Amino acid sequence: MSDRQETCALFTIQPVSFAMAYVPLQSWEKTYDPSVGFDRGTIFPELDKPFIGKEAVPHD
Numbered sequence: 001m002s003d004r005q006e007t008c009a010l011f012t013i014q015p016v017s018f019a020m021a022y023v024p025l026q027s028w029e030k031t032y033d034p035s036v037g038f039d040r041g042t043i044f045p046e047l048d049k050p051f052i053g054k055e056a057v058p059h060d
Helices: 003-009 034-040
Strands: none
Touching: none
8 A cells, every 4th residue: 555545544445536626617708809918817807817915905
């Protein structure tokens, strides 16, 4: 028995699934122009979730 199997056997005797992905179906909606999409990192406005770092923290 390998080390991984022995470790898993501590919790269950059934095979263990380490991860499970859920990817919702996305319908093709309107898209950005290629130049805008290149700047934003996506051509789909629904997927345009900009990173909010420092600007989300109030300054003293």
